[in-house]
Every structure is written in structure tokens, then in C-alpha cells.
Amino acid sequence: MTLKLHHLNxxxxxxxxxxxxxxxxPHEIVHYKxxxxxxxxxxxxxxxxxxxxxxxxxxxDVVIAxxxxxxxxxxGKYDTAFQLHPRPGSPDFPRYLEWIHAAEGAVFLPGLLQVYFSRVDMTGNPVQAMMAAEREKAAATIEAHLSKYPYFAGEHFTAADCLMGFQILMASAQGGLDNRPATKAWLEKMQARPAWQKMMEVGI
Ligand SMILES: N[C@@H](CCC(=O)N[C@@H](CS)C(=O)NCC(=O)O)C(=O)O
Known part of the structure; x- marks a missing residue:
């Protein structure tokens, strides 16, 4: 049975x-706009x-969000040779899990709120400064991590890199990597991967 990804532009x-x-x-991508x-x-x-x-x-029969x-x-089901995720006993495993979840958690939230609040007039609203401070903290955390390790889980490329990629690509598009050399270098390394290029062909 082919895997099917329901993909929104x-x-x-x-x-x-x-x-x-x-x-x-093998998989199929179903596009939505x-x-x-x-x-x-x-x-x-x-x-x-x-x-x-x-x-x-x-x-x-499985549908998962x-x-x-x-x-x-x-x-768990398809990377049985542990090519894209560390074994649970590996010292990289907790760091891997942390970044897999940070991609939707604390480091992603301030950027997400910015997207929502960009649709309303926030002039003078104190939440604006709070969000900017949280975004700065998240970007500095990522930069410090990537100054120490070549990939999010440590020495090896994993699914955690794929999950963090969306946020970093958005930050790059907004000029947010201009003073983040380690994050910028990580993004350039990812952009050279054939699978990244396939993702760009599918369209984001
Ligand atoms: N926490 C969910 C968030 C899913 C989500 O909000 N997806 C957005 C796309 S970035 C969406 O479908 N937005 C359209 C909508 O809410 O109608 C996840 O990690 O998958």
C-alpha cells in the first residue's frame, strides 16, 4: 500500500x-491549495x-496528523536501519526528540504568532515586544546549537533536520539569518541535499 501525503501549499x-x-x-503526494x-x-x-x-x-487504514x-x-515503521533517526539507546536520542518536538513547540510558537498577528494592527501592543524577545531567544538557541553540532541531533543528519528546516527557511526569507552564520551554513548544507531539491520541485 503506497503512503499518501495530503500536502497543503x-x-x-x-x-x-x-x-x-x-x-x-514509494509515496504519493495529494496537493491542496x-x-x-x-x-x-x-x-x-x-x-x-x-x-x-x-x-x-x-x-x-491509518490516518495520522x-x-x-x-x-x-x-x-518507527520505515527507518528500520536507523539511517534517519538515532537508536533509542544512543546519546543523540534525547536531543533528536527535543528538536523533533521543538519544531512545533517553544521555538516555533513565536514565529507562528508573528504570522497570525501580522494580519492585525499591533501598534503599541506590548505583546509585540514579547514576541520579538521570544523569537530572538529561539533564534539564538538554534544558532548556539548549530555552532556546536553539524546537525540538530548531533553528528548525523536525521528527521529532526527535516522538521526544523521549515522554520529556518522562513527565517532566511525574512532576513533572519543575516547575523546567524552557523544557522545559515546549516541551511546551505541542507539545500545541497538531493531530497531538499526534490522538495523544492514538489513546491512549497
Ligand atoms: N501542529 C500541526 C499544525 C498543522 C497546521 O496548522 N497546518 C497548517 C499548515 S502550516 C494548516 O493546515 N493550515 C490551514 C488551516 O488551518 O485551515 C502540525 O504540526 O501538523
Whole structure:
């Protein structure tokens, strides 16, 4: 049974497009387009999962949402040779899990709020400064980590890199890597990977 990824344009689903390309398992990508006014997903996604968000992965009878859960599912079931994730007994394992979840957690949230709040007038609102401080803290945490390790989990490329890639690509597009040399170097290294290029061909 072929894996099926329900992929929304310009979304964090690109992380799973990349991860599937790295994994090299046969799969199909079903494309959905955001509403041009609301930016929301089309109602067709609600037929697959009650949250109606992307990414969504179908594997036979299994439907699974949440990028972190999808990544862990794919690694547990298909990366049996541990090419893209560390073995649970490895010292890299806790760091790997931390970044897999940080990709939707503390380091992602300030950037996400910025996207939401960019649609309203925040002039003079103290939340603006709080968000900027949180974004700075997240970017500095990533930069410090990548100054110490070549990849998010440590010495080896893993699914954690795929999950963090979306946020870093967004930061780069907004000029956020200009004073983050280690993060910039990591992104350039990722952009040279054939699977990254496949992801770009699929379209983000
Ligand atoms: N925490 C979820 C978030 C999923 C999510 O919000 N996806 C966005 C795309 S970036 C979406 O589908 N937005 C369209 C909508 O909410 O209608 C995950 O990690 O997959």
C-alpha cells in the first residue's frame, strides 16, 4: 500500500515532503491549495481528518496528523536501519526528540504568532515586544546549537533536520539569518541535499 501525503501549499507539510524524499519509500503526494482570502485549507481536508489541517499522512487504514507524530511514525515503521533517526539507546536520542518536538513547540510558537498577528494592527501592543524577545531567544538557541553540532541531533543528519528546516527557511526569507552564520551554513548544507531539491520541485 503506497503512503499518501495530503500536502497543503506553503505549509509545514513541506517538512514531510522532504522527509519522505530522504526516506526513499514509494509515496504519493495529494496537493491542496489554501483559500486566497482566508489562507485556510480547503474543506476537502476535513474529509480526511476532523482538524482539516496539513500535513496528513495515510498509510493503508491509518490516518495520522501532526508533523512530529508523522515523523516519529515514519521513522518507527520505515527507518528500520536507523539511517534517519538515532537508536533509542544512543546519546543523540534525547536531543533528536527535543528538536523533533521543538519544531512545533517553544521555538516555533513565536514565529507562528508573528504570522497570525501580522494580519492585525499591533501598534503599541506590548505583546509585540514579547514576541520579538521570544523569537530572538529561539533564534539564538538554534544558532548556539548549530555552532556546536553539524546537525540538530548531533553528528548525523536525521528527521529532526527535516522538521526544523521549515522554520529556518522562513527565517532566511525574512532576513533572519543575516547575523546567524552557523544557522545559515546549516541551511546551505541542507539545500545541497538531493531530497531538499526534490522538495523544492514538489513546491512549497
Ligand atoms: N501542529 C500541526 C499544525 C498543522 C497546521 O496548522 N497546518 C497548517 C499548515 S502550516 C494548516 O493546515 N493550515 C490551514 C488551516 O488551518 O485551515 C502540525 O504540526 O501538523
Amino acid at each position: 506553503a505549509s509545514r507539510s513541506q517538512r514531510i515532503v522532504w522527509l519522505l524524499a530522504e526516506l526513499g519509500v 489554501r483559500n486566497e482570502v482566508t489562507n485556510l485549507a480547503p474543506p476537502e481536508l476535513l474529509k480526511i481528518h476532523p482538524m482539516g489541517k496539513s500535513p496528513l499522512l495515510e498509510d493503508g 501532526e508533523t512530529g507524530a508523522i515523523a516519529e511514525y515514519l521513522m
